[in-house]
Amino acid sequence: MSERAREPFVVVGKSVRKVDGVGLVKGKPKFVADVDLSDVLHVRILGSPHAHARIVSIDTSAAERIPGVVAVLTHANTPATRHTTAGQGYPEPSPYDTRMFDTKVRFVGDRVAAVAAETEEAAEKALRALRVTYEELPAVLSIDEARAHGAPVIHDEGDSTGIYDAARNIVADVDIDVGDVGRGFAQSAVTVETTCETQYAQHTPIETHVVHSLLDSDDRLVLRTSTQVPFHARRIVAQTLGIPIQRIRVIKPRVGGGFGAKQEVLLEDIAGWVTLRTGRPAFVCLSRAEEFVAARTRHPMRVRVKLGANADGVLQAIEMEATSNTGAYGAHGLTVLANTGSKTLPLYNKAENAHFYGQAVYTNLPVPGAYRGYGATQGYFPLETAMDELAERLGLDPIELRRRNHIRVGEGSPIFEKLGEGREGVSQTVKSCELERCLAVGAERIGWREKRGTRRREGPWVHGVGMSIMMQGSGIPQIDMAAATIKMNEDGSFNLLVGATDIGTGSDTILAQIAAEVLGVPASRMIVTSSDTDLTPFDVGAYASSTTYVSGMAVERAAGKVREQILSVAAAMCKEPVENLRLLEEHVVGPAARVPLAEVCRRAMYSSEQFQIAATASCVPTESPPPFLASFAEVAVDVETGRVKVVRYVAVADCGVPINPLMAEGQIEGSIVNGLGYALTEEMLLSSTGRVRNPSLFDYKIPGALDVPALDVILVGSYEPTGPMGAKSVGEIGINGPMPTIANAIYDAVGVRLHETPFTPERVLAAIRREAAERCPLA
Amino acid sequence: MASVELTINSVRRTLDAAPGETLLEVLRREGYTGVKRGCGSGDCGACTVLLDGRAVNACLVLAAKANGKEILTIEGLASGDALHPIQEAFLDEGAVQCGYCTPGMILSAYDLLSRNPTPSEGEIRQAISGNLCRCTGYVKQVRAIQAAAERMRSARHE
Numbered sequence: 001m002s003e004r005a006r007e008p009f010v011v012v013g014k015s016v017r018k019v020d021g022v023g024l025v026k027g028k029p030k031f032v033a034d035v036d037l038s039d040v041l042h043v044r045i046l047g048s049p050h051a052h053a054r055i056v057s058i059d060t061s062a063a064e065r066i067p068g069v070v071a072v073l074t075h076a077n078t079p080a081t082r083h084t085t086a087g088q089g090y091p092e093p094s095p096y097d098t099r100m101f102d103t104k105v106r107f108v109g110d111r112v113a114a115v116a117a118e119t120e121e122a123a124e125k126a127l128r129a130l131r132v133t134y135e136e137l138p139a140v141l142s143i144d145e146a147r148a149h150g151a152p153v154i155h156d157e158g159d160s161t162g163i164y165d166a167a168r169n170i171v172a173d174v175d176i177d178v179g180d181v182g183r184g185f186a187q188s189a190v191t192v193e194t195t196c197e198t199q200y201a202q203h204t205p206i207e208t209h210v211v212h213s214l215l216d217s218d219d220r221l222v223l224r225t226s227t228q229v230p231f232h233a234r235r236i237v238a239q240t241l242g243i244p245i246q247r248i249r250v251i252k253p254r255v256g257g258g259f260g261a262k263q264e265v266l267l268e269d270i271a272g273w274v275t276l277r278t279g280r281p282a283f284v285c286l287s288r289a290e291e292f293v294a295a296r297t298r299h300p301m302r303v304r305v306k307l308g309a310n311a312d313g314v315l316q317a318i319e320m321e322a323t324s325n326t327g328a329y330g331a332h333g334l335t336v337l338a339n340t341g342s343k344t345l346p347l348y349n350k351a352e353n354a355h356f357y358g359q360a361v362y363t364n365l366p367v368p369g370a371y372r373g374y375g376a377t378q379g380y381f382p383l384e385t386a387m388d389e390l391a392e393r394l395g396l397d398p399i400e401l402r403r404r405n406h407i408r409v410g411e412g413s414p415i416f417e418k419l420g421e422g423r424e425g426v427s428q429t430v431k432s433c434e435l436e437r438c439l440a441v442g443a444e445r446i447g448w449r450e451k452r453g454t455r456r457r458e459g460p461w462v463h464g465v466g467m468s469i470m471m472q473g474s475g476i477p478q479i480d481m482a483a484a485t486i487k488m489n490e491d492g493s494f495n496l497l498v499g500a501t502d503i504g505t506g507s508d509t510i511l512a513q514i515a516a517e518v519l520g521v522p523a524s525r526m527i528v529t530s531s532d533t534d535l536t537p538f539d540v541g542a543y544a545s546s547t548t549y550v551s552g553m554a555v556e557r558a559a560g561k562v563r564e565q566i567l568s569v570a571a572a573m574c575k576e577p578v579e580n581l582r583l584l585e586e587h588v589v590g591p592a593a594r595v596p597l598a599e600v601c602r603r604a605m606y607s608s609e610q611f612q613i614a615a616t617a618s619c620v621p622t623e624s625p626p627p628f629l630a631s632f633a634e635v636a637v638d639v640e641t642g643r644v645k646v647v648r649y650v651a652v653a654d655c656g657v658p659i660n661p662l663m664a665e666g667q668i669e670g671s672i673v674n675g676l677g678y679a680l681t682e683e684m685l686l687s688s689t690g691r692v693r694n695p696s697l698f699d700y701k702i703p704g705a706l707d708v709p710a711l712d713v714i715l716v717g718s719y720e721p722t723g724p725m726g727a728k729s730v731g732e733i734g735i736n737g738p739m740p741t742i743a744n745a746i747y748d749a750v751g752v753r754l755h756e757t758p759f760t761p762e763r764v765l766a767a768i769r770r771e772a773a774e775r776c777p778l779a
Numbered sequence: 780m781a782s783v784e785l786t787i788n789s790v791r792r793t794l795d796a797a798p799g800e801t802l803l804e805v806l807r808r809e810g811y812t813g814v815k816r817g818c819g820s821g822d823c824g825a826c827t828v829l830l831d832g833r834a835v836n837a838c839l840v841l842a843a844k845a846n847g848k849e850i851l852t853i854e855g856l857a858s859g860d861a862l863h864p865i866q867e868a869f870l871d872e873g874a875v876q877c878g879y880c881t882p883g884m885i886l887s888a889y890d891l892l893s894r895n896p897t898p899s900e901g902e903i904r905q906a907i908s909g910n911l912c913r914c915t916g917y918v919k920q921v922r923a924i925q926a927a928a929e930r931m932r933s934a935r936h937e
Contacts, residue, residue: 017870018873018875021869021875021878022862024875025853025862025881025885026813026857026862026866027811027814027852027853028813029810030878031812031815031879033807033812036810204913205877205879205913206815206817206825206879206912207817207877208817254877254878256815256877257879257913257914259913287819288823504879662873663873665873665919666915666919669915670913673916673917696818696820697818697820697822697823697911704910704917705905705920705921706904708917711916
């Protein structure tokens with residue numbers, strides 16, 4: 001713990017208003033589509049009607065004759081460069097299996113062609129006038145079909161790279177071993193095994209993917225885009241279109257939610273191509289239906305977990321086998337698969353033997369990608385279900401079983417080192433963990449002791465309580481990089497320039513708070529400019545729960561350098577040694593001095609030994625401290641209809657020092673409610689030909705204000721010594737909770753285990769009936 | 780192109796509207812971009828405006844049907860620099876994350892509080908049930924609307 005950290009914080013730990021909040025509540029034009037679009041070419045994209053087909057020919061002549069049509073894009077006139085749409089660090093761990101427009105389509109909705117026209121209507125009309133001849137191919141519509149002997153090969157193109165085994169539809173393969181699980185299971189007094197299968201689900205940001213492109217007065221391509229990864233977007237567009245990075249400027253305005261969907265470079269290439277080819281501004285915006293069909297989803301997975309424990313409940317062995325459906329393209333295929341193990345298994349480090357293995361396979365179905373939780377979500381459902389089963393077999397309270405097994409301060413896990421972001425990981429020791437307190441506070445709040453196992457009945461409703469615990473990470477160690485620049489103005493205000501990408505998470509605000517804390521000013525004295533590749537330093541972007549920890553540290557360091565410069569100028573001004581001075585309330589304060597910051601900057605700028613007070617600093621984290629969370633739910637199950645009502649949900653989190661408590665709570669509340677939808681109602685329904693049957697917010701049910709239970713989010717304080725001001729991440733972890741927590745609560749209520757998701761009335765009722773039939777076969 | 784006469788945020792305007800064009804399209808084209816588009820089918824509520832004082836989805840209203848009516852968009856809620864109490868409360872309670880659903884949510888709350896100055900939590904949830912938010916868990920919006928109701932009541936009593 002640094003000296004300063006021991007002092008009480010002034011700005012950090014306070015729920016200051018969002019720095020961009022006033023503009024947002026006034027509806028100021030802040031998002032991509034909020035500018036004058038009267039001069040743009042409207043771009044519409046033709047999606048494939050087939051799950052798997054070769055494009056034999058595309059006759060564009062009729063479309064091109066439609067008045068207002070300016071360009072038709074197909075595989076014949078666009079670059080053929082293979083790339084990945086996954087916005088990851090370079091070189092990306094995802095395969096280069098995608099081209100702008102291919103000669104083959106691999107899912108219903110896959111890109112066939114696009115039209116740029118003076119009006120949306122003309123573009124739509126032109127799409128209908130395109131004459132495409134397809135040669136249909138047999139389609140692969142499930143994990144099992146993908147793995148079947150002699151299955152159709154989805155990526156047979158030959159020029160893709162980075163695919164583990166294209167001929168067998170295998171995108172990625174992971175297999176890591178710690179100790180000897182065979183021996184561990186043999187030593188175990190009790191073993192349990194469970195297999196869970198999770199569904200296709202979508203992020204559904206309320207703002208869909210949208211890009212506005214134009215040429216500036218120097219003919220450089222400007223992409224105003226709703227992205228989580230502006231710098232990766234610039235690099236991937238340069239690669240795809242074959243133009244220098246120097247010629248591209250990516251600007252991220254306000255973003256209407258991302259959740260991982262916008263860690264994907266989906267439309268920037270098309271908009272950029274149209275603008276470069278025509279010299280005209282272009283506008284591409286996915287409709288809600290297109291967002292459902294052709295944007296990204298969570299990876300559906302089948303995950304088997306086997307646990308072995310001694311009679312005291314101490315885990316001896318954990319085995320996890322995951323099979324991930326990565327759809328038609330392999331974006332994030334390897335890394336989401338790896339995280340299914342790497343973000344879950346270290347939690348139970350008492351097991352000396354662990355085995356994680358699995359594959360990600362191609363199918364002719366919609367394309368999954370990064371989604372909040374990133375594989376951990378799919379891993380925690382079976383892991384925490386199995387822990388509940390194990391507790392029952394051992395006759396132990398589920399909370400007590402977690403207590404005997406979870407990782408603690410001063411401990412590590414060999415998994416940290418063996419399994420990283422698609423490659424080996426980084427060894428680390430946990431330095432902050434308040435899971436013990438999370439469990440105690442949560443159990444108390446939900447009424448665990450009074451309610452567990454009571455099966456209280458109200459008419460057809462039977463009540464039960466369940467729980468689960470989890471961890472995530474804070475950025476990707478030794479891969480992620482963030483930088484920040486701070487410069488001082490002569491009124492004592494500062495410009496804070498960060499590549500970090502605020503997609504509604506509030507990062508502009510918490511980064512301003514961190515800088516303000518170091519510089520002894522209110523957060524309102526920071527002028528934040530973020531995510532403009534021309535103006536701000538590099539940052540990988542908003543993903544992997546990295547921003548608070550990684551970007552926050554870059555900001556803290558840059559502010560520290562600026563602080564030193566301020567103090568050295570002030571030392572000369574008031575003839576005091578630097579050691580005697582500190583920054584407080586917009587002043588440099590010493591034993592006999594109190595100099596306003598504005599005066600310090602005016603001197604440096606205009607009068608003596610002039611220079612710009614400014615600094616840039618970077619951060620590449622050497623570890624990824626996990627935040628921890630304990631989730632509890634009380635549910636009521638209608639045994640006549642199978643309906644599940646969540647009565648109360650309690651989440652107790654250790655995210656280190658919350659830089660802005662209200663915003664940290666908001667991150668957990670939002671991720672839990674997203675997870676509640678994932679557990680109970682959200683499911684992309686696919687037809688027998690691979691078509692998404694419910695591509696609307698009417699038919700795909702995300703939670704509204706009436707669907708949300710009483711929700712208690714509690715932050716227990718901890719201090720992460722490696723983090724900026726003691727902080728860890730908070731953005732993703734909450735979403736992992738609802739599925740296992742509710743499943744375990746349903747079991748407590750009605751004694752049935754659910755292994756398929758979401759827990760719709762149909763599935764729950766079928767499970768209740770199955771269980772009744774097994775118990776009493778003649779009834 | 781026909782024209783419609785609308786009173787938008789207390790200003791009378793005559794605007795072009797193509798047949799079949801929605802109020803959402805016309806308002807956004809005229810620069811009222813606080814009216815957001817999230818679905819175009821009345822499912823998400825991001826385009827909520829007040830039409831003669833009642834919250835509606837602007838994507839479901841033909842511009843021609845709004846002829847002669849009064850419209851309040853989020854741009855018309857603050858008086859200059861002075862935010863409306865609902866806007867203040869949304870900021871103070873941390874109810875804004877990405878801000879995309881915020882204008883619609885605030886206008887639904889405005890509609891509610893103009894008819895019911897002392898709503899229950901259930902009535903608040905009902906009033907914003909058509910405004911989908913994917914960032915928050917609605918906890919802080921509900922709290923903000925309760926706080927705004929209180930501020931508005933005490934302002935009235937002063």
